Amino acid sequence: MSKIAVSSEGPSLDDQVDPRFGRAAGFVVVDPETMVTEYIDNGRSQVMAQGAGIQAAELIARAGVSWVLTGFVGPKAFQALNAAGVQVAQNLEGLTVRQAVERFKSGEVAGAATADRR
Amino acid sequence: MIVAVASGKGGTGKTTVTASLASLWEGPLIGVDLDVEEPNLHLFLHPILTGEETAHLTIPVVDEATCTYCGACSELCQFKAISVMGRLILTFPEMCHGCGGCLAVCPEKAITPGQRELGEITWGTAGRQGFLMGRLRLGEAMSPPLMRLVKARLEQMLAQSGGDAIIDAPPGVSCPAINAVIDSDVIVLVTEPTPFGFYDFQLAWEAFAPLNKPLGAVINRAGLGTGAIYEFCREKHLPILAEIPYDRAIAEAYARGRIIAQISPELQGTFVSLMAAIRGLAQEAAHA
Ligand code: SF4
Numbered sequence A: 001m002s003k004i005a006v007s008s009e010g011p012s013l014d015d016q017v018d019p020r021f022g023r024a025a026g027f028v029v030v031d032p033e034t035m036v037t038e039y040i041d042n043g044r045s046q047v048m049a050q051g052a053g054i055q056a057a058e059l060i061a062r063a064g065v066s067w068v069l070t071g072f073v074g075p076k077a078f079q080a081l082n083a084a085g086v087q088v089a090q091n092l093e094g095l096t097v098r099q100a101v102e103r104f105k106s107g108e109v110a111g112a113a114t115a116d117r118r
Numbered sequence B: 001m002i003v004a005v006a007s008g009k010g011g012t013g014k015t016t017v018t019a020s021l022a023s024l025w026e027g028p029l030i031g032v033d034l035d036v037e038e039p040n041l042h043l044f045l046h047p048i049l050t051g052e053e054t055a056h057l058t059i060p061v062v063d064e065a066t067c068t069y070c071g072a073c074s075e076l077c078q079f080k081a082i083s084v085m086g087r088l089i090l091t092f093p094e095m096c097h098g099c100g101g102c103l104a105v106c107p108e109k110a111i112t113p114g115q116r117e118l119g120e121i122t123w124g125t126a127g128r129q130g131f132l133m134g135r136l137r138l139g140e141a142m143s144p145p146l147m148r149l150v151k152a153r154l155e156q157m158l159a160q161s162g163g164d165a166i167i168d169a170p171p172g173v174s175c176p177a178i179n180a181v182i183d184s185d186v187i188v189l190v191t192e193p194t195p196f197g198f199y200d201f202q203l204a205w206e207a208f209a210p211l212n213k214p215l216g217a218v219i220n221r222a223g224l225g226t227g228a229i230y231e232f233c234r235e236k237h238l239p240i241l242a243e244i245p246y247d248r249a250i251a252e253a254y255a256r257g258r259i260i261a262q263i264s265p266e267l268q269g270t271f272v273s274l275m276a277a278i279r280g281l282a283q284e285a286a287h288a
């Protein structure tokens, strides 16, 4: 199974999912089989006046992940992730990174077709 | 002399002050509507339009066959209007500010200039005066690029006709409002003495005072609300250039698209002295 990225308020599996994609503090990249993680800092996107979501999508695409788990992705970032072949699952705020990944592994997480909130 | 008429918020009577001043201005004048999101000066000045042009912004078009996905363009663009994602390049034309940076930086010459339509610029005459306006395309999010093109045309028109210009600026204190007043010689702030009006007026003062231009206030619907605004003006040494009384006849005239300086001799007098006060303010600054 290939890696997934979770928008996160901190670098560990026990940090909270950051509900924002573009302006998330960072991304925990997880290998769902081994649960080995890497952390990508998103500080540069956080301070952008415009295009934070696209900047974050660039980071994600570069990390070579196949899924993003997050709260909400804006329309432009969604378009960018889509074009890069990254699937998006939204509405996972309120969980820890670990919980979000577990939920993903159990197949309870659906890929979003649009950037709209449920 | 270029006079910008601004206000901290919409609905203070900014356009009606602009139109009234334009109607009785001595000497050649161009009335300019830079409130490109919602231009309405023409509703009062009833201009005869003689020219029109569509305004564009230069945006990047990428030739994917030549692009090596080196990322130089995407790294440079602070607006993320061009983005490289692995072996993929995306452009977001509506987010582009038209700076041309990506075109200049591409080592492969893979980017060529394309166009995004910004809106329309129209011009003509209103009575003996000139008239110029910009209207933002519906769905276009950025007004400053169009405003810059309107101002470029104003410069051309002034070079031909000489005289003064009066600008109806967008309300508020955001980027478009600053953009509208930045090249002016005098800023006239229209406000009303209500609590909301006063609050927005303070914001406007904070935004415009650092520009170091002669600044004066016009109090519309004077007699309403409190005296706080007068105190504030005194404290900040901000001259009150005119007071327009609160009057039903004015509201009715406004609703019919009439110029309020023309409804009574008293009001005409108010605007004649406002014009003199504006000229005085400009001269004072020139000699200071
Ligand atoms: S022209 Fe400037 S703003 Fe537009 S995409 Fe290129 S670098 Fe970005």
Ligand code: SF4
Residues within 6 Å of the ligand: B062, B066, B067, B068, B069, B070, B071, B072, B073, B074, B084, B089, B105, B106, B107, B108, B109, B110, B111
């Ligand atoms: S700078 Fe030119 S070659 Fe490099 S990614 Fe951008 S368009 Fe492609």
